[in-house]
Amino acid sequence: MPAKIPATVVTGFLGAGKTTLIRHMLQNAQGKKIALIINEFGDLGVDGDILKGCGIETCTEDDIVELSNGCICCTVADDFIPTMETLLAREDKPDHIVIETSGLALPQPLVRAFNWPGISTQVTVDGVVTVVDGRAAHDGQFAHNVAAVDAQRAQDENLDHETPLSELFEDQVACADMIVVNKTDLLSADEATTLTGQLKSDARDGVQVVKAAMGALPVDVLLGQGIGAETDMAARHEHHHHYHHDDEDDHDHHHHDHDHDDFESFVVGRGEIEDADAFTAQVAKVINDHGILRLKGFIAVAGKPMRLTLQAVGPRIDTYFDQPFGDTPRATKLVVIGEAGLDHAAISAALQA
Template sequence: MPAKIPATVVTGFLGAGKTTLIRHMLANANGKRIALIINEFGDLGVDGDILKGCGDETCTEDDIMELSNGCICCTVAEDFIPTMQKLLARDNKPDHIVIETSGLALPQPLVRAFNWPEISTQVTVDGVITVVDGKAVDDGQFAHNVAAVDAQRALDENLDHETPLSELFEDQIACADMIVVNKADLLGETAADALVSRLKGAARNGVQVVRSTMGALPVDVLLGQGIGAEQDLSSRHEVHHHHHHDDDDEDDHHDHHHEHGHDEFESFVVSRAEVTDAKAFATQVAQVIRDHDILRLKGFVAVTGKPMRLTVQAVGPRVDSYFDQPFGDLARETKLVVIGEAGLDRAAIEAALSA
């Protein structure tokens, strides 16, 4: 049976920077074919036009679909499922699907929809990314422009939930697999650290909280989380069951510098000798990730006495490993790529992974 196509749900309030983050992702997709579903409604077709102008070969105009009948979580059956079916019926299927929700959408009903029989065998939720406006949240506002959020709420005739912003924010955090604190450059270092700690405390165990400026995050950090969120709904329970809504969020400042912000992340390769015990090594990797706050770790490991190479992929503290293919004529060596926010203690990580 063919592998399911991964889908990433990007949620967050109007103005948090969801569109800017997605534009950066498309511009730096490294050849990955990404299809985009944008939840537009009312008379605001802004994001669709902006994203269609990205002109990137990895995301052609045919790969962008707009849902303009209202909040995505209120129109799952009429709007979202048929759109997904249309996308999945194509001959040239995408490598990855990215769904930008309206700012007022509850993410949980959307994730739940991936269990619908019409699409459940073909697609899976790679992860839920919640983008927050760091400055607004630090100021206790949740959204940069609360009046604009309320105006969008009034535009959506299909909206069937009237959730206060503070409660909707809690639902978006409860469902997240990764929280992106955007506009981190507008906060001082101390305030940014405090906000990251606060959000980590509010989220489920293992949820990664990263900061960004202009949504500039490496694609390897955003995509490929492999969570399968639709199988894990009980842990990401809705804090509040009444519904609420808002439209997409184009960040106030427009992103013309796609490379800006990558210096906030770093990656390096660790090479080491063969390992003797695959299971023990996976445990060791998980501990190193926890100790050093590593976002991603992936690579191949040579295990003594095993002709096959061990593939290791870790997202946060979750480590998956499996034997994938024989080394054959290739050198029996262990090479692991480590990805994290700038400032990783490379020497300590290399020593810990080589121990």
Template sequence: MAAKIPATVVTGFLGAGKTTLIRHMLENAKGKRIALIINEFGDLGVDGDILKGCGIETCSEDDVVELSNGCICCTVADEFIPTMEMLLGRDNPPDHIVIETSGLALPQPLVRAFNWPGISTRVTVDGVITVVDGKAVSDGQFAHNVAAVDAQRKQDENLDHETPLSELFEDQIACADMIVVNKADLLADGEADTLRAALKSKAREGVQVVTATMGALPVDILLGQGVGAEGNLELRHEVHHHHHDHDDDHHDDHEDHEIGHEHAHGHDEFESFVVELGEIEDANAFAIKVADVIRAHDILRLKGFAAIQGKPMRLTVQAVGPRVDTYFDRPFGTAPRVTRLVVIGQAGLKQAEIDAALRA
């Protein structure tokens, strides 16, 4: 059975920087073939045109599909599922699908749609990324231009027009696997840390909160989260139900790149380093220790392999936040029996402390 194609859902209010983040992702895709589904409003299909004109070889004209309707969950059967089936049914299906939602449509019903028969066996939600305007949220607003967000809402009759933006924002945070605090360059020293801590306290456990400027994040951090979000919907509960009358009858239908210091692309907010250790006594105890170190130091990704005493095979270690996966992949053969881990996080990682904790 072929592996499922991963899909990443990007949500966030108008002006938070979703398109900029996606464009940067495409320009730095390292050969990954990414298809885009853009869920924008009516005649405002600006995003599609910007991205179609991007001239990036990994994303061709027919890799961008625009859904005209602002609220995907209202059109799952008519528009979203056929679009997914079309992408999945191609002779050369994409390596990854990225879905940019309208910031006013909730991510939860969209994630639920991935359990739809016909696509559930072929695609999985790699992760939900919520982009927030760091400066606006720090100032107590949810968007730089609240009037524009409200005008956008009024244009789409499928959207709920009553719910305060603060509640829609809480739903976006409740569904997120990663929260990107964008426009970090506009925040004063300390403001970004305060905001990250506040958002982390509102999100589910293990959700990563990162800062970015102009949406510049390494692709290896955005993609490959491997969450399978459609399988844990009850943890992402909508704080509020936004579809009034038709809510109830609605639900029944429904290879490894290491990151270097990529300063050239504005990735100096991230760093990576390597920890080399000798043989490990106990694989399970080691996996638990790795998870503890990741939590203590807010590490985003950790990957590599370990030599376990008495085992000829090497143990592959891959962690996204505190979720650590390990499996024996191949014999060491003549290669030296060492443990080598790449640690990736936001700039300012306490390398000596992390190194010491992994050796302890």
């Protein structure tokens, strides 16, 4: 049976920087063919034009679909499911689907839609990414322009207009698999650390909280979380059901050349290992001790002709034997990815111990 196509749901309030994050991801997609579904509302077709105009070969105009009749979670059957079915019926299926949705409604009903017959066999929710305006959240505002968010809310009669932004924000955090604290260039180091610590304690166990400026996140941190979110809805508590609408971004569309100074990766090598289970436990401890975001690679296990593939996203580790080593040297090679400042020597020593 062919592997399911992973889909990432990106949510967050107007102005948090979702479109900037997605545009950056598309420009650095490393050859991945990404299809994008944007849940627009009203006639503000801003995101689609920005993203279509970014001239990226791996994401053509056909790969960007705008849903324009309002709330994605109110119109799952009428709008979202047919869009997904059209996308999945294509000859050249995408490698990954990214869905940008508004922060005014819960992502939960959308994630539930992935259990729909015909969709559930072909697509899985790779993860829910909540983008947070770091400056606004630190100041207790949750959005840079609260009036704009309220105006956005007023356009959609399906929305509960009474719910305070703080509660909508809590719901976004409750559903997230990764929280991207954006605009950290507007915070001091201490403020950023305090805010990320607070969000980590508010989120579910194992949720990764990462800092970013101008939405610049490496694609292999953002995508490939492998969560299968549609299968664990009970963990993603909703405070209430407030329906929804969409549009987005901090209209600061100057092009910046972003390298990923905030993130780093390095390779750790070692020889064969004796006990795969013991080594997996060792890796889990190293990840936990050093706050590593991703760890992936191949392991040579003594007496086994096949190489063992290891992929870790935060505390979750998957291993499977994938192919014989053949003529390649029987060695263990792991790539470590995390926020800048990782202690290379200590991590290498711990993985080689």
